[in-house]
Each structure stands twice: as structure tokens, then as C-alpha cells.
Amino acid sequence: MNSESRLKFLKPDDSDDVFAVDRETQNAETTSFVFNPNRNLSLIAQRDKLPIRKFVNDILYCLSNYQTLILCGECGSGKSTQIPQILYEKGYHAKGIIGITQPRRVSAITLAKRVAEEMGQVFGEEVGVACRFLNKFNEDTKIKFMTEGIIMREIFANPLLSEYSVIIIDEAHERNLITDCILGLLKKIAKKRESLKIIISSATMDAKLFRDFYNFRSKSNPKDTSIILTVEGRMYENEIFYLNEPCADYVQSTVDTIMKIHHKEPAGDILAFLTGQEEITRAIRMLREHMELTNVTEDELKVMPMHASLTHHDQLRVFFHTSRNTRKVIIATNIAETSVTIPGIVFVIDCGFIKLNWYMADLQINMLVVTPASQATARQRAGRAGRIKNGKVYRLFTQEEYQKLPNITAPEMRRADLSTTILTLKALGIDNILRFDFPSAPPAKNMLASIELLYALGAIDSEGNLTNDGLIMAELPLSPIHSKMLLESRELGCSDEILSIVSMMQVQQIFSYPKSGQGAITARRQRRNFEVAEGDLITYLNVYQAFVANGCTKEFCGQFCLMYRHLKRVVEIRNQLELMLTKQFKMKFNSTAASTTIIRRCICAAAFPFAAYLHHSGTYRMVRGDTEVNIHPTSCLYTEKQPSWIVFGEVVHTTKLFVRDITTIESPWLLELAQHYYHKTSVRNNQI
DNA sequence: TATCCGTCG
Known part of the structure; x- marks a missing residue:
């Protein structure tokens, strides 16, 4: 390849010598x-x-x-x-x-x-x-x-x-x-x-x-x-097509539309938007079956996925130049709306839906939900075509449906957890958060739920004023729960371990999950080396300690199916936090012996608002609100013996409510460590 | 039993 004529990539961090990196x-x-x-x-x-x-x-x-x-x-x-x-x-x-x-x-x-x-x-x-x-x-x-x-x-x-x-x-x-x-x-x-x-x-x-x-x-x-x-600034036009009738399955319609474009339209790459990884995998599988039946080869139609949990190497594949007779098809999440710009797209297919985070104030949890996209999103997606010549955009919904879509997607301010935002504004001296002038005011019940959480964590007092701990929590680049964990670890004597755990929680994923059969089996077997009955956070601690003990190498990650680029970032984050805590807040680090009890008590002392117990039905119930939740299949406790009491890091809503980042606890800890939050009676009532 | 949209300090 001639490096002069090649467009330059930013930041491949796999040491991939094909690309120019600085x-x-x-x-x-x-x-x-x-x-x-x-x-x-x-x-x-x-x-x-x-x-x-x-x-x-x-x-x-x-x-x-x-x-x-x-x-x-x-x-x-x-x-x-x-x-x-x-x-x-x-x-x-x-x-x-x-x-x-x-x-x-x-x-x-x-x-x-x-x-x-x-x-x-x-x-x-x-x-x-x-x-x-x-x-x-x-x-x-x-x-x-x-x-x-x-x-x-x-x-x-x-x-x-x-x-x-x-x-x-x-x-x-x-x-x-x-x-x-x-x-x-x-x-x-x-x-x-x-x-x-x-x-x-x-x-x-x-x-x-x-x-x-x-x-x-x-x-x-x-x-x-x-x-x-x-x-004004647009150089090319896009022609927009709508369906005559609504479609029942937009994944199927995406596949059909791709094949139709391939057979009827002149050369030009295709970008299709779906809502998540699972849909993308399904679409690719269906497309390959379709191609086999109609004798279309991978040389004619090159299909590739694009979403955030791909390895860096796989993400870069979408940028490879293909031969003149090959049409590229990229099936992507909304990562391709803003974060990744793929050159040379002529055709866009838009399923009309989007996966978004919504904050449920009554449960104080975030949920991922698939909802109809907005007109603004549809336009943004359409704009990914027509950058080198006039393009065509296929919307998998009717024109009437388009007219009924909301003008813009609800701003994140109206659907996000506000606890970090409120803490930050408090630290900037804004006393009356409810009256702060935002471009779009967040729902009052979301604000009140976040204020309640901050009060429970001791970041603000009953007057709504920032406490000393609250000020530290506002300054740390962490969520309030994670900051609280660090603050609690000082007294409990496990700050070294908690710092590692909190740092691990700052990256998206630790383990890699290969799709191919043999790779998936190997990855699962390698995860077992770190998994413990005490839960995911202690498992993360094991991974971190093993990664460091083995010299933080890429080879170690390869061997144990870990995400090298994420673990490298964990080390950076840990160093930054350690420096802030020692220099700015004069924190002394301490470490606990082999027992994980102290560490789990510390996790419980911060994550107590997200506690759940094993119900006799075999699923879990949140202590707050008694909502049914299930252990997420990626949790190490998914296949283990189910503990009676847990605290968790987050909830995802797919087919059911799933909880992730789980730690096992003992129920008396909730009363000991968070007596202001859990009254004895309520805990007893919820007990089996 | 059946699996996460995307960002940031």
C-alpha cells in the first residue's frame, strides 16, 4: 500500500502496522x-x-x-x-x-x-x-x-x-x-x-x-x-424512499432492501442502521443465507458489522478499500451516526428505531429501551449518504409514520440519571437546583430521585447543602456511588482494592466475547480462572491483580480473552485517581488481607440503594420497590449457586430486567452500614 | 435461564 495516498486513521491501538498512527x-x-x-x-x-x-x-x-x-x-x-x-x-x-x-x-x-x-x-x-x-x-x-x-x-x-x-x-x-x-x-x-x-x-x-x-x-x-x-453547505442531494405499508420485521426488511439495492442499483456502498448488536448479528446471518441461495459471493457483496463492542481491529475493517467490483455493506448501531464516519456511502437504510437510555425515577435505575427514532435522527442517518455523490435513503417506515415521529430525540437531560450533574452544580455553588435554568428542564421527579440518592450517600445534608464528603465526590471524575465506595474504604481499610475495583468499573467491558464457536468456548473457560462466588466486582479485582502481576501485557490479555485496550485504560484511570486522592485529598492507602468480607462490606456501604434478595420464586426482588430483577447472563453469578442477598451496579432491560456487576452481601450489613436508608422493619418484611 | 445504544472527566 502506498502510504502517501492513504487516508490516515486516528488511534488504532492494536499495533497494526498497516495504519499510520501518531x-x-x-x-x-x-x-x-x-x-x-x-x-x-x-x-x-x-x-x-x-x-x-x-x-x-x-x-x-x-x-x-x-x-x-x-x-x-x-x-x-x-x-x-x-x-x-x-x-x-x-x-x-x-x-x-x-x-x-x-x-x-x-x-x-x-x-x-x-x-x-x-x-x-x-x-x-x-x-x-x-x-x-x-x-x-x-x-x-x-x-x-x-x-x-x-x-x-x-x-x-x-x-x-x-x-x-x-x-x-x-x-x-x-x-x-x-x-x-x-x-x-x-x-x-x-x-x-x-x-x-x-x-x-x-x-x-x-x-x-x-x-x-x-x-x-x-x-x-x-x-x-x-x-x-x-x-448553506451541502454539495450533494439524497433521494428519500419510504415504505408503502409498515413492515413487521425491520431486520428482515433491512436484508431484503440490501439485496434489492445490490441487484438493481449501480455501484456504491450501503450503510444500514439497526438498534443493537443482537439485531446486527441476526441481519448478517440472514443476509449470508440469502446470498448463498442467490449465488452472490462475498467478493460481490462484503458484509460487516459496526458497533462499539467490536475489537478495534474489527472496527477498522469497515475502512478497508475493496476492489471496484465489490460493494461494501456496513450494518451499524448509532455509533455510525456521529462517532464513526465511513467514507463513500451512497445508500442508507434506516430501520426507524433507536436504543436509548432512560432513567426510571421511581426505581432510581437506568434502562435501555428501543423506541421510535426522531425526525432529527432520521435526517442525521440520511446525511451519512451523499457525501461524494448524490445518494439514496431507504426508510423502513411510511411517510405518514415519519410525520408522526417527534421532531427531535428527547435531550439526555430529560431522560438521564442526574445525580452526577446535580452534585457538580451544587459544587459550583448553585443552591436551588430545581430552579436552575437549563435549555430543557429535566423532569422534577428525576431531580428529586437524584437528590434523594445523594442524601442517602451523604453527599448532601437534610438542608440540601453539600457536605465535606460531597465536595470530594463532586471533584472526583466518578459516579457518586463509586466515589462513595472510595470514601468508605478509608475507614474500612481496603482503599487499595476498592481503587482497583472502581477503576475497573470505568471501562465498558473487561472480557472479550468472541462470536465463533471455539473462541467462545475458550473465552468462557478462561473467565473461570478469575470468577469467584463473591460476585463480579471481586472477579474484576482478580483480573486487575493478575493483569498487573503479569506485567500488563497484551499477550496475557490474549491468552485469557481480556480486552487489552480497556485494561490499559484502567491502569491510566487508577493512576489518575490515586494521584488526585493522595495529593488533593491527602488520602492514605491501605490494604486488607486475603478475606473479601471487608471489601464486600465496603461495596455494600456505597451500593446499598441497589440491593436485592432472592425471592422464593427463584428470581430476585429489589429491596427498594420490590421490583423483580434477574441475574444478567454475563454475570459470573449466572451459573453459580444464587446467593440470598446482593448489591448490583446497573440494570438493563431487554426481555426482562437484568442486573449486572453483582456483589454478594449479608443482609445485616444493610442495617449496619445504611441504617438511615433501610429501617429494620422494611428489611424484615422483605425477608423470605 | 438466554446477553449493552453512544459518550465524558
Whole structure:
């Protein structure tokens, strides 16, 4: 392969020498690919061709007359790379740093590098980037890209963000929890600092909401303070097709549509959206059967899955160039909506459903549910086609159904667990959380449930004020339950082990689950080396200790079917937490002997709101609310003898309610360690 | 008995 003409991948961390990797991006967690149709032009020529450059004067006019500018435009218009440069060219950097936030690490790093390159600067000097485990900026940095989590930390340190002259919030239309939080905080800052300019990059449907949110017009000040500017930028059109009648099985319809496109349409790759891994596997199996029956070979139609739990190597397969006669078919989850951009897609198939996290306030748990997608999601998916030539989009629902879909997906703020958000805002001195001005106010019952949880954990007192422990919990980059575990471990004498366990809980998965028959059998046998009757968290501790004892090698992970890239991150996270706890909070680390009782008591002392007991029916019941829950098949307790009492980390809803990350406990511990939460009577009543 | 959408510090 000729490395000059090859597009560059960011961050393969398998040492895959086919791809060009550089050191800064090596740490990034996810796959990213930036497709650039003007690759052959010089950087400056490419830059001047971008649609956004035609709007320079409009942008500058808006910014000098209004404090907040809402910028609408399709992706590909060059907003993210050009706006910072335009502001720099006009000298905005003289009054303070130009800050740009991104929802994801890879996009922050990619964009920062691109802008440095276009400006002919050394990356990390005038143009820099900040995200967890990667700080590439210095005191001369004028354009600073960062993740949203980082600017949140900066608000902690400097509540008015006085170093900055401009803040650009990119991808605000995604309406992530943290984006909405920052938008609320920025509104307070903007009122106090009239010199601060704010640019919000958004899609059309949210523009008016954002404009009104930042319009401080009043009787005493009759002038608008915010304005919308729309920049056109699309180069190709997509033709949209709907079904005449609703379909019964969208997985089957996806397969049928793929075959129809393959037989009737000219060359061009296909991207199909389904809701989860299981559907994707089923679709691929059906498609292969179909291909066999109709004598279509893998050389003609190359099928591949794309979802987050694939190994990195398998994720990269979707980027391989295929021969001219091969049509690629990628069947993906919503990872392909934003996080991964696959070049050269001509056909998109959209099942019309999406899997989302919903917070059930009455149970205080998160649930994953499949729901109809929104029009905004359908448009976002459609936009993945038509980037190199006109595309076609097949929606597996009727046009009437499309009209009935909600305009946008409910912002995460309205459907997420708010305990971390509330803790953070409390730490920033916002006393009345219920009256905080969010772009979309969360449901009051969700807030109250989170406040109740924070009270139970001792993060806030009965007046709703942050306690000393609460302040530490707010500062730690962990969920309140995990922070609480660490705080409890000081007294109980097992902080070393709890730190390892908590670090392990910060990554998505530890074990790899190969799909092929023999691999799956090997993986299951290797997991047995670590599994213990005390539950998943103690099992994770065993894995961590074995990984470290064996030199943290890739070979060890290969042998025992562990996710090397995740375990490497665990080590990084553990180091960061240990440093924070010792330097910032003067915590002394201690370790317990061979017995796991102390460790399990410590887990129980933090996870007590999520306790369940074995009901005589053979399933579990949550102590709170008496809801039936089942042990998740990935838990090490799934095949073990079922313990009488457990605490768990999370609930997933598929065919039933399943609990994961389980630890066995003794029922008296709940009364001892959380007597403020569990009255003796209620525990006795629930006992068998 | 039958298996997780995607992010972040």
C-alpha cells in the first residue's frame, strides 16, 4: 500500500502496522475517520473552497452586534475548523483564548491538529487541545480545543472562564447531558461577562430554542443579544424512499432492501442502521443465507458489522478499500451516526428505531429501551449518504409514520440519571437546583430521585447543602456511588482494592466475547480462572491483580480473552485517581488481607440503594420497590449457586430486567452500614 | 435461564 495516498486513521491501538498512527492520537478511545474530498488541493486552497468562508463578513457582523451567535449549517461546511481561524484572523485571540468544545475526544484532537496544520503552526503551541490524559497546549495557546468534560473542570477552577474571549460549543444539537449543562452555566457567565462571545453550532431544529435561551432582551435593554445565522453547505442531494405499508420485521426488511439495492442499483456502498448488536448479528446471518441461495459471493457483496463492542481491529475493517467490483455493506448501531464516519456511502437504510437510555425515577435505575427514532435522527442517518455523490435513503417506515415521529430525540437531560450533574452544580455553588435554568428542564421527579440518592450517600445534608464528603465526590471524575465506595474504604481499610475495583468499573467491558464457536468456548473457560462466588466486582479485582502481576501485557490479555485496550485504560484511570486522592485529598492507602468480607462490606456501604434478595420464586426482588430483577447472563453469578442477598451496579432491560456487576452481601450489613436508608422493619418484611 | 445504544472527566 502506498502510504502517501492513504487516508490516515486516528488511534488504532492494536499495533497494526498497516495504519499510520501518531503518538498523540494513540490514546484516544474510539475509531475516527475524517473524509476529505479535496485531499489533493493544497491546504490553503481547500480552506478557501469551504462554504463557510463565504460567510466571514456575516459572522463577524453578528458577533460584533450580538453576544451569542447560533450557527446552523450542515456538516462539511467547515464550521469546526474555520470559525476559530476566522476569529483568530480578526484578532479575537488578543482579548483571550478562543475555546472550542467537542463532545468526543477524537474529534477534539483531530480538529486541533487540522487547524494547526492549516495555520502552519506547531501543534500544541498557538493551537492546542485538552482532554483527559492528553494536554497538548501551553501558555501561548490562543485556539484551544477541548472536550466538554474539560471545560466543566475549568469552570470549577475559574467560574467566569475569564481566560477566554470566545467559547464555541460545537455539535450542540446532539443535546448531550453535559452540553446542556454547559449551556446553562454559560448563560450565567454571559450575564456577568458581557465581553464574552458565545458561538453555538447547531442544527436547524434547535436553533430557535438556543436563540431564545440566550436572548437577554428586557424593558431596560430592548436590544436582542442573540441571533441565528444559517450557512448553506451541502454539495450533494439524497433521494428519500419510504415504505408503502409498515413492515413487521425491520431486520428482515433491512436484508431484503440490501439485496434489492445490490441487484438493481449501480455501484456504491450501503450503510444500514439497526438498534443493537443482537439485531446486527441476526441481519448478517440472514443476509449470508440469502446470498448463498442467490449465488452472490462475498467478493460481490462484503458484509460487516459496526458497533462499539467490536475489537478495534474489527472496527477498522469497515475502512478497508475493496476492489471496484465489490460493494461494501456496513450494518451499524448509532455509533455510525456521529462517532464513526465511513467514507463513500451512497445508500442508507434506516430501520426507524433507536436504543436509548432512560432513567426510571421511581426505581432510581437506568434502562435501555428501543423506541421510535426522531425526525432529527432520521435526517442525521440520511446525511451519512451523499457525501461524494448524490445518494439514496431507504426508510423502513411510511411517510405518514415519519410525520408522526417527534421532531427531535428527547435531550439526555430529560431522560438521564442526574445525580452526577446535580452534585457538580451544587459544587459550583448553585443552591436551588430545581430552579436552575437549563435549555430543557429535566423532569422534577428525576431531580428529586437524584437528590434523594445523594442524601442517602451523604453527599448532601437534610438542608440540601453539600457536605465535606460531597465536595470530594463532586471533584472526583466518578459516579457518586463509586466515589462513595472510595470514601468508605478509608475507614474500612481496603482503599487499595476498592481503587482497583472502581477503576475497573470505568471501562465498558473487561472480557472479550468472541462470536465463533471455539473462541467462545475458550473465552468462557478462561473467565473461570478469575470468577469467584463473591460476585463480579471481586472477579474484576482478580483480573486487575493478575493483569498487573503479569506485567500488563497484551499477550496475557490474549491468552485469557481480556480486552487489552480497556485494561490499559484502567491502569491510566487508577493512576489518575490515586494521584488526585493522595495529593488533593491527602488520602492514605491501605490494604486488607486475603478475606473479601471487608471489601464486600465496603461495596455494600456505597451500593446499598441497589440491593436485592432472592425471592422464593427463584428470581430476585429489589429491596427498594420490590421490583423483580434477574441475574444478567454475563454475570459470573449466572451459573453459580444464587446467593440470598446482593448489591448490583446497573440494570438493563431487554426481555426482562437484568442486573449486572453483582456483589454478594449479608443482609445485616444493610442495617449496619445504611441504617438511615433501610429501617429494620422494611428489611424484615422483605425477608423470605 | 438466554446477553449493552453512544459518550465524558
